[in-house]
Amino acid sequence: AADRGVNKADTATLVASDNVAGGKLAAKALADKLGGKGSIVVLQGTPGTSASRERGAGFTEGIKAYPGIKVVATQPADFDRTKGLDVMTNLLQGHPGITGVFAENDEMALGAVKALGSKAGKSVSVVGFDGTPDGLKAVEAGTLYASVAQQPKELGKIAVQNAVKAADGEKVAGTVKVPVKVVTRENVADFS
Template sequence: MINVKFQKGLKAALALVCAGTFMVGLSACGSSSSSSGNEKVALLVSTLNNPFFVDLRDGAKAEAQKLGIDLQVSDAQNDSATQQNQAQNAQSQGAKAVIINPVDSDAAASAVAPLLSSKVPVISVDRAVTGESVDSHIASNNVAGGAQAADELAKSIGEKGKVIILQGTPGAASTRDRGKGFKDRIKKYSDIQVVAEQTANFDRAEALNVTTNLMQSHPDATGIYAENDEMLLGGVQALGDKAGKDVKIFGFDGTKDGLKSVADGKAVGTIAQQPKVLGQKAVQAASKILKGQKVQKTQAIEVKTVTKENVSQFQ
C-alpha cells in the first residue's frame, strides 16, 4: 500500500501543477487577446520589386508599430486582378481599414467599391483611385515634380533639342500626373520638341529595351525624361557612354540607385519623393479615421529637385 502521507503530498503537487498550467493558459489567452485587440489594417502595395514601394511599406510598418496597429501587407506584383482579390481578402479577414497603392488607378475602382459600400475606410497612397471617393488620398505632388523635371532637363540641354519620355504604368495616376506636369511645362521652351513617348511600366529592364529602340529611331535626341528612377537606370544602361554627355536623362523618385546615378554624372537629376513619409501618413490617416477623427481628403507631400550640386544632401 502507498503511504498516506505520500498520497497527500502527491495530490498537493498535482494541484500545484494544474494551477500553474491554468495560469499559463490565462497568460497565453491574455497575450492573444492583447494582440488581437490591435486594429487590423491592410496595406495593398502595387509591387515590392520596386525599391520605392519597399520604402513606402517600411515607413508604414514603422508607424503602425508605433500606433499599435496590426498592419497586413499584400504585394500585388503589378497585377490589378491580384490586387482586387487582395482587397476582397482584406475585407473577409476583418480589416478595419484598407490602404491601397493601386496597380492601375482605373482598375482600382472595382477593388475598393465593395469596401466603401461596406463602410470600410479606404486610403489611397501614391496613386489615386479613379471614379471612387476614398476617405483620404496621400501622394507626392507629381504634377509639380514633372514641371520641376522639365525645367532642369531643359536647362541641361541648353533649352533646345529633341526629348524622349519614358512613361510609367498606363492608367496609374502618377504616370498621368508626372507626364502632365512635364509636358505642360516643356511647352514653354519653344526650341524643345518631344519626339517620342512610350511606356516602360516603371521597370528597369523594360526601360533598357524601350530606350534602345527609341534612340535608334531618334538618334539625334539629346534629352530623356524617365517618370521614375527604375526607368532612368534602364535608360542609363541603354545609353552607355552617352549617358550624361551626349544625352541628358532626368528621373523621378530619389531612390538610392537613382541618386548614385546623379552623383556619378550619368543622370542630370531626379525628383526626390519621400516614400517612407507617404507610408507613415497613410497609416496615420487610417488610425485617425478608426478613432472617429477627421482627416484631410487629400494630402500632397512635397517633392524636391536633386542635381549633382545637392545630391549629397539626399544620399
C-alpha cells in the same frame, strides 16, 4: 490610400507625392540643363496608373514653357528597368540625335542610361523620378542628370497620421500632396 489612388473604392484620403508638381520640376530641370533647346524622348510608366498620368501631365505642362525643346517620342516602358533599356534602344534607332530623356521613374531612367552608354551624362541628359538608392548613385556618378525625389518617410508619417484621424472620425482632406525635390550632383549628398 498612400502613394497611389485606388480605383472604384471610397477612401477617406489619398496621401501621395505631388506627382504633377514633380513632372513640372523635371521639365524645368531638363530644360535648364539643355539650355532651353533640344530633342527629347519621354519614357512613360504603366499606362493608366495615377503616378504615370500625373507625372506625364506635369511634365507636358512644364515643357510647354520651352518652345526650343521638341518631344520627338513618347513611349511606355511600364516603370521597368529592362523595358526602359529596350524601349530606349529602339527609340535611339529612329532618333539618334536626341539630347534629353525624361523617365517617369528611376528604374526606366537607369535602363535608358544603359541603352545610351557613353552618351549618358555627356551628350544626352537623363532625368528620372523617385530618388531611389540606385537613382541617387547614378546622379552622383553623373550618368543621370537629376531625379525628382519623393520623401517616403514624410509620406508614410502623414499617411499614418491621416489614417488615425479618419479612424477616430475626424475630418481629413480628400487629398494630401507631399512635396518632392529635384536632386542633382550638387545636392545629392543631402539625400543619400
